Amino acid sequence: MKNLFKISIIMMLTFSLTACGNKEDSAAQPQSESVQNDDPMNVTKIMSTEKGDTVVLTFFPKGDEFAIKLKIDGQEVELDPKGTSEKGNPVFSDGHYGWEMFVDGRSGRLFTNDSEDRFYKER
Helix, strand or coil: CHHHHHHHHHHHHHHHHHHHHHCCCCCCHHHHHHCCCCCCCCEEEEEECCCCCEEEEEEEEECCEEEEEEEECCEEEEEEEEEECCCCCEEEECCCEEEEECCCCCEEEEEECCEEEEEEEEC
């Protein structure tokens, strides 16, 4: 089961990188340029809500799995893999913040213990 989870994460990240390489969006271009990522094993995504709230997600290898560095509201937190949601989507958490990555690899749900869910997607 863990191997299937790892393979699905790697495939999502690979497909996302391929899709992002072909996408030309002039509005998102300035934001993407501000995120530098020198390590080829790390994948960085900028996602936002309909209201304009933005998060920066950096997926990176941690041991045998992938973890996420989440930048939100001026702070950076590290989210560890916690398995899958009821829908089978990978879930990451640090105990306060949680991130559910959706199957398309270009959207997800941010949740905390004391607030309602916020849905994000790449713009």
